[in-house]
Amino acid sequence: MKKTYLLDCTLRDGGYVNDWRFGEEAIKGVARLIADTGIEMIEMGFIKGDVYDRDRSVFPDPDSMTDAITPKAPGLIYAGMVDMSAPIPIERITDRKPEGIDAIRVIFKKDKIEEGYRYCKRVKEAGYLLFVNFVGTDLYTDMEFIEGIKRFNELKPFAMTIVDTFGLIKRKQFLRLVYLADNNMDEGIVLGYHAHNNLQQAFGNAEAMVELNLKRDIAIDACVFGMGRGAGNLNLELFAEYMNENHGTDYRIEPMLEIMDRYLGDIYKTRFWGYSMPFYLSASRGCHPNYAIYLEGRDSLTAKGFDELIRSMTPEDRVRFSKDKAEYYYRRYLENHIDDREALDELRKLLCGKRVVFIAPGRSLQDAGDEIRSLQSEPDTVTLAVNFTADDFHPDLIFSSNMRRYEKIEGHTDARCITTSNMKECKITDYVVNFSSYASKEPDIIDNSGLMALRLLRDLGVSEAIIFGMDGYSPHQEDDYYDSFLRFRFPEGAEHRNDLISAELSELSRHLKLRFATPTSYRI
Numbered sequence: 001m002k003k004t005y006l007l008d009c010t011l012r013d014g015g016y017v018n019d020w021r022f023g024e025e026a027i028k029g030v031a032r033l034i035a036d037t038g039i040e041m042i043e044m045g046f047i048k049g050d051v052y053d054r055d056r057s058v059f060p061d062p063d064s065m066t067d068a069i070t071p072k073a074p075g076l077i078y079a080g081m082v083d084m085s086a087p088i089p090i091e092r093i094t095d096r097k098p099e100g101i102d103a104i105r106v107i108f109k110k111d112k113i114e115e116g117y118r119y120c121k122r123v124k125e126a127g128y129l130l131f132v133n134f135v136g137t138d139l140y141t142d143m144e145f146i147e148g149i150k151r152f153n154e155l156k157p158f159a160m161t162i163v164d165t166f167g168l169i170k171r172k173q174f175l176r177l178v179y180l181a182d183n184n185m186d187e188g189i190v191l192g193y194h195a196h197n198n199l200q201q202a203f204g205n206a207e208a209m210v211e212l213n214l215k216r217d218i219a220i221d222a223c224v225f226g227m228g229r230g231a232g233n234l235n236l237e238l239f240a241e242y243m244n245e246n247h248g249t250d251y252r253i254e255p256m257l258e259i260m261d262r263y264l265g266d267i268y269k270t271r272f273w274g275y276s277m278p279f280y281l282s283a284s285r286g287c288h289p290n291y292a293i294y295l296e297g298r299d300s301l302t303a304k305g306f307d308e309l310i311r312s313m314t315p316e317d318r319v320r321f322s323k324d325k326a327e328y329y330y331r332r333y334l335e336n337h338i339d340d341r342e343a344l345d346e347l348r349k350l351l352c353g354k355r356v357v358f359i360a361p362g363r364s365l366q367d368a369g370d371e372i373r374s375l376q377s378e379p380d381t382v383t384l385a386v387n388f389t390a391d392d393f394h395p396d397l398i399f400s401s402n403m404r405r406y407e408k409i410e411g412h413t414d415a416r417c418i419t420t421s422n423m424k425e426c427k428i429t430d431y432v433v434n435f436s437s438y439a440s441k442e443p444d445i446i447d448n449s450g451l452m453a454l455r456l457l458r459d460l461g462v463s464e465a466i467i468f469g470m471d472g473y474s475p476h477q478e479d480d481y482y483d484s485f486l487r488f489r490f491p492e493g494a495e496h497r498n499d500l501i502s503a504e505l506s507e508l509s510r511h512l513k514l515r516f517a518t519p520t521s522y523r524i
Contacts, residue, residue, distance in 0.1 A: 004210055004247065005190065005219040007041035008034050008236055010259070011057040012081050013194075014227030017271050020045060024054040026263040027068050030224075033255040035073030037240065041219065043105065044068055047080040048088055061092040062128075066100045077102045077129065084108035084116045093119075096127035103129035103158065110140055113148055120155055129158040133194065136165040137177055139319065145177070149184045159190035159219055164205075166319075167198030167231055168283040174205045175212075182214055192219040195234045197226065198283030198292075200275060202234035207242065225260045225268065230289040231279040277303055285310045290321035298330065300402045300447050302425060309333045327443040334422035334447065335436040343431040344460070347418070350382070352461035357383040359390050360450050362471030364518035369393070371517060372468055384457075387449045389413045399453040401435060420452065444493075445500050454508050464513040472498045472521025498522060 011022065011030055022030070027044070034042045044065050045057030052064045059065045062080060069078050078101045082088065085108075096102070104123045108116035116132075124130045132152045137145065152160060162177050169177070181191050193209055195202035206220045222236035237260070240251040281303070282292035287310050295306060309329060310318070317325050357375050359365065372393050376383055385395040387405040389412055398413060400406040401420040409417065410428050419426050422435040437459075438452040445451065450470050457465055473494040502522045505514065509524050516522075 002213075002215060003217040004243065004249075005040040005217065006236065006240060006243070006251070007043060007079075007192070007219050007221045008039050008224065009043040009194075009221050009233070010034075010223040010225075010227050010236070010264075012043040012045045013221075013229075013233055014223045014264075015045065015057050016229035017227060017273055018267050020056045020058045022055070022057055022263065024068075027055075027057050030259055030263060031069055031078075032073075033259050035076050036252060036255040038249075038251045039076070039236070039240070041077040041079060041103070043079045043081060043221075044101065045080060047082050047104070048086055061088060061094065062101055062104065063094055063097070066097070069101065070099065072099065079103035079105055079129075079131065081105040081107060081133075082119065082123075084112045084119060087115075087119060090119060090122050093122050093126050093128075101128070103131060105131035105133055105161075107133040107135050107163065109135045110144060110148070113151065117151060117155075120152065120157065124155050124157065130155060131159045131161060131192065132157045133161040133163050133192070135163050136319065137162045138164065138166075138169050138173060142180060145180055146184050149181060153184075153186045153189070156186065157189060159192045160185055161192030161194050161219070161221070163194045164196055164201070166283055166286065166289060167196030167201070167279070168286060169205065170199065170201055171205055171208055174201070175208060178209055178212065178214075182216065185216070187216070190217045190219050192221065194221040196228065196231065196289065197233060197275065198231040198279040198289060200231075203238065203242075206234055206239060210243075210247065224256050225264050226273070227264055227267075228273055230273065230292055231275050231283075232273040278306060281307050281310060285318065286315070287313070287318040288321040291318070291326055294323065294326040295330065298447065300404055302403050302407070304425060305333070305403060308424075323443075327446075331439075331443070331446060334439065336421045336424060337434060337436060338421045338432060340421070340431075340433045340437075343418075343433055347431055347433075347456075348460050351457065353463055354380050354382050355464045355466065356457055356462050357381060358453070358457075358465045358467045358470070359383065359385045359393055359395060360468070360470040361386070361388045361390075362469035362518065362520075364471050364520075365469035368468045368518050375466060384453065385415070386453050389415070399449065399456070401438075401447055401449045401452050405449075418453075418456070422447075440500075440504060442500050442504075444497060445504070448501060451501060451504055451508075454505075454512065454514070458508060458512040462512060464515065466515045466517050467520075468518050470516065470520055470522070471518065472501070474521070 047059050050060050052060050065080055080101050106120050222234040222239050224236045226232035226235040237253055237256040243249040278292040278296040282289050313329055383395040384397040387400050389409050395415045398415045399418045403423045416430040418431045419429040420435040438455040439446050475494050498521045505522055506524050
């Protein structure tokens with residue numbers, strides 16, 4: 001059996017989880033501990049952008065990586081990665097220096113293969129070990145893959161790598177790609193494998209590749225603790241242990257566990273990665289995992305709705321993520337237009353001219369029970385809860401625009417329910433109103449139920465809304481909610497979200513009297 005290299009890419013691919021902000025001490029610490037494991041290669045981060053921040057594993061040129069790897073460990077190959085979707089100017093690829101990184105890995109999609117070739121040629125001329133990474137290898141036809149391999153054979157790279165970008169390559173297809181590569185790569189070039197774990201194929205595929213006993217060296221990418229966006233990557237500690245038990249290697253597992261404990265554990269608690277329903281669905285539909293990240297962050301779709309939305313996308317859009325496309329498909333899915341005039345007429349009779357006790361599920365609600373009950377006893381007062389049953393307060397109405405929340409409400413309340421037209425799976429409700437009539441034009445808060453409910457009250461002629469529990473968002477989500485089951489993982493930027501909602505509340509307050517009875521982060 002030829003040599004099997006293990007390549008740690010925690011600081012690079014794992015960095016998608018925390019925007020590569022590991023901290024200077026952690027970046028150096030991970031490199032030092034990986035050297036102690038006996039792993040042959042480490043990828044220190046991306047080579048991209050224009051700014052050097054010592055606390056991020058992103059570097060504007062190869063030379064800026066030198067400080068993070070000093071002193072270098074003998075025998076360990078240090079690498080950086082260039083992404084051809086946003087490469088640094090080629091003149092920044094300065095000649096390799098003994099104290100600097102040893103290798104540069106270049107990743108590119110198949111429509112960037114010629115640009116990638118020219119860039120790789122410069123990397124090789126500069127004296128670095130060259131890794132050629134075929135992004136989305138499964139999206140190549142057999143002939144495209146073979147032609148790509150033959151093109152890069154001309155450069156005599158150190159390695160060529162099969163990249164399972166969407167985490168959906170199963171063993172039969174994977175082995176076919178391995179055989180195609182092995183039979184068309186020049187002798188002496190290492191064959192690599194970079195896995196993502198959306199369908200939990202990473203370990204099995206890597207194991208199968210090792211067991212083939214190819215006549216060339218191979219390199220397996222992995223991350224400590226499987227760190228990586230979405231479902232994560234192949235676990236370095238697990239695969240190293242497999243290699244020790246089955247192939248006579250002597251990797252030390254303890255330093256990997258120390259990395260997990262010292263540097264990654266706290267990140268994992270707040271920025272989960274690992275197997276999940278959204279990443280399974282995105283992979284099974286051949287969809288870029290960033291769509292799963294975006295849609296999971298909305299926290300409003302059931303599994304059925306999630307799958308329907310992905311299936312509504314064109315095949316071309318599924319494989320090329322952009323936030324604009326994600327927002328477009330999400331809004332289109334939500335805007336299920338209906339004729340809601342009858343429902344609005346009935347609600348107007350019930351609410352016009354009334355004062356509404358408006359109950360949102362913020363933590364401040366825990367101390368507001370007496371005041372709420374006092375207000376409820378007054379005439380011309382109606383109580384409306386948003387996205388939860390509010391059993392302690394016996395609301396007259398419940399408003400929901402979130403099917404995942406409404407699953408906890410449907411059939412479990414005596415209150416009359418107002419739901420929005422996007423909730424296609426809703427079976428029991430009293431009034432259905434158009435989602436698009438009350439949704440925000442700001443994509444980050446398009447489906448905020450509190451704002452939607454207040455817009456509806458404004459249009460129904462309510463005189464005043466006395467608001468409880470609409471606290472705003474904080475970076476610590478465990479502090480935000482009245483009930484633990486209501487906790488909600490939203491995209492980054494609690495303060496930005498608060499600013500957007502504050503602006504819309506200010507506009508609403510011009511037409512509907514709003515009185516916050518509990519503390520809030522929103523500013524009107």
